[in-house]
Amino acid sequence: MDFSLSEDQILMRDTAREFAVKRLAPMAEELDAREEMPAELLKETAELGFFGLLAPEEYGGLASDMLSYALCIEEISRACAGLAITISIHNSLVIKAIEMYGTREQKDEYLPKLATGEIIGAYSLSEPDSGTDAGSLTCQAIGRGDEYVFNGAKSWVSSAAYAGIIVVFALTNPEKGPKGVSAFIVQQGTDGLNLGAPEKKMGIKCSDTREISFMDARVPRANLLGDEDEGFKIALALLDNGRIGVGAQALGIAQAAFDEALKYSKERKQFGKTLSEFQAIQFKLADMATRIDAARLMVYRAAVLKNAEGLHSREVSMAKLVASETANFVANEAVQIHGGYGYVKEYPVERYFRDARVTEIYEGTSEAQRIVISRDLLKG
Numbered sequence: 001m002d003f004s005l006s007e008d009q010i011l012m013r014d015t016a017r018e019f020a021v022k023r024l025a026p027m028a029e030e031l032d033a034r035e036e037m038p039a040e041l042l043k044e045t046a047e048l049g050f051f052g053l054l055a056p057e058e059y060g061g062l063a064s065d066m067l068s069y070a071l072c073i074e075e076i077s078r079a080c081a082g083l084a085i086t087i088s089i090h091n092s093l094v095i096k097a098i099e100m101y102g103t104r105e106q107k108d109e110y111l112p113k114l115a116t117g118e119i120i121g122a123y124s125l126s127e128p129d130s131g132t133d134a135g136s137l138t139c140q141a142i143g144r145g146d147e148y149v150f151n152g153a154k155s156w157v158s159s160a161a162y163a164g165i166i167v168v169f170a171l172t173n174p175e176k177g178p179k180g181v182s183a184f185i186v187q188q189g190t191d192g193l194n195l196g197a198p199e200k201k202m203g204i205k206c207s208d209t210r211e212i213s214f215m216d217a218r219v220p221r222a223n224l225l226g227d228e229d230e231g232f233k234i235a236l237a238l239l240d241n242g243r244i245g246v247g248a249q250a251l252g253i254a255q256a257a258f259d260e261a262l263k264y265s266k267e268r269k270q271f272g273k274t275l276s277e278f279q280a281i282q283f284k285l286a287d288m289a290t291r292i293d294a295a296r297l298m299v300y301r302a303a304v305l306k307n308a309e310g311l312h313s314r315e316v317s318m319a320k321l322v323a324s325e326t327a328n329f330v331a332n333e334a335v336q337i338h339g340g341y342g343y344v345k346e347y348p349v350e351r352y353f354r355d356a357r358v359t360e361i362y363e364g365t366s367e368a369q370r371i372v373i374s375r376d377l378l379k380g
């Protein structure tokens with residue numbers, strides 16, 4: 001498989017890298033400490049086009065291929081994994097949802113605003129009692145005339161506070177279970193839609209995450225995304241895009257942690273030698289670099305396959321699994337190489353260690369990826 005980058009892909013990657021190095025890296029520590037996403041930063045991100053990465057050109061987007069998208073998410077994650085997941089969800093789970101399943105009216109209404117970042121998109125599948133077993137969700141959207149009436153709670157909604165729309169999955173026909181789930185575009189500010197308090201998270205702290213709940217919230221029938229009762233299939237198909245983003249995010253965190261560890265190992269002296277002169281540390285660095293390389297090849301392969309051939313759940317899950325486990329391995333080793341200094345906020349590896357953790361949890365845990373992979377291996 002050929003991974004040589006086109007001129008466009010190099011340009012996209014370099015634009016993201018420059019934004020990450022010059023703008024994001026200097027503020028990342030403060031964003032983490034303040035646990036907030038400044039509106040000004042979202043605006044700047046929009047101006048650079050990152051919210052339109054996967055939006056079609058006719059709606060004002062960049063219509064990037066999946067590899068360009070992965071490259072941008074990777075570069076941005078090297079500086080700020082919280083902003084990276086905001087961009088990733090917006091593109092892969094919301095823009096893609098409307099592009100793939102939206103009506104002409106829905107595309108005309110929402111894609112131009114999403115592509116320019118005028119509004120941010122969120123994706124809401126999880127519930128307090130329905131995570132890996134996403135088909136067991138209980139939030140209801142019962143059809144009444146021209147509307148659906150929503151009741152129930154959804155949890156862990158990334159970007160909920162600043163999202164203009166949320167793609168919500170709810171039961172339209174509760175008696176059918178997972179086969180009675182539908183997808184909807186729900187506007188922020190809908191009467192009966194309430195936002196909970198922000199979650200106090202371990203990492204990616206600048207990204208907003210909170211519960212939302214519905215109490216007799218009325219959503220127009222025109223906001224149904226795809227066919228009624230098709231929602232569960234839609235949710236899973238979208239995650240095939242999103243997991244490439246999380247894989248790329250994990251890669252970026254791993255690379256950042258490795259870079260810091262390499263630098264530190266050449267500076268810190270013990271026993272009259274730099275750490276990098278000890279073979280035990282050299283071998284750690286070798287393992288970290290090797291695993292990052294393997295993860296990068298898998299994420300890029302998944303992106304290229306996805307672009308060329310559509311649904312590729314096995315390869316996408318393999319890439320997300322390896323990249324997220326690599327990010328945790330590398331960040332852990334980076335802390336170890338820093339010794340006590342890796343355990344305090346003076347060095348960024350402490351943040352990378354915390355940020356890496358969630359990549360093995362959201363958009364399907366590592367166990368969920370293994371379920372997808374083994375199911376594919378054992379089918380038919």
Ligand SMILES: Cc1cc2nc3c(=O)[nH]c(=O)nc-3n(C[C@H](O)[C@H](O)[C@H](O)COP(=O)(O)OP(=O)(O)OC[C@H]3O[C@@H](n4cnc5c(N)ncnc54)[C@H](O)[C@@H]3O)c2cc1C
Nearest residue numbers: 123124125126131132133156157158361362363364365367
């Ligand atoms: C910071 C953050 C942001 C998030 N953002 C979003 C978002 O924007 N939208 C959204 O919809 N969701 C979001 N999520 C939710 C996330 O996708 C879920 O947390 C995840 O799917 C796991 O669900 P759970 O937390 O309920 O864990 P559970 O499903 O309860 O799992 C607990 C443990 O049991 C394991 N397990 C469960 N079932 C099996 C099984 N069959 N075999 C083996 N092991 C199993 C899991 O792998 C895990 O280790 C977010 C989560 C976090 C932490």
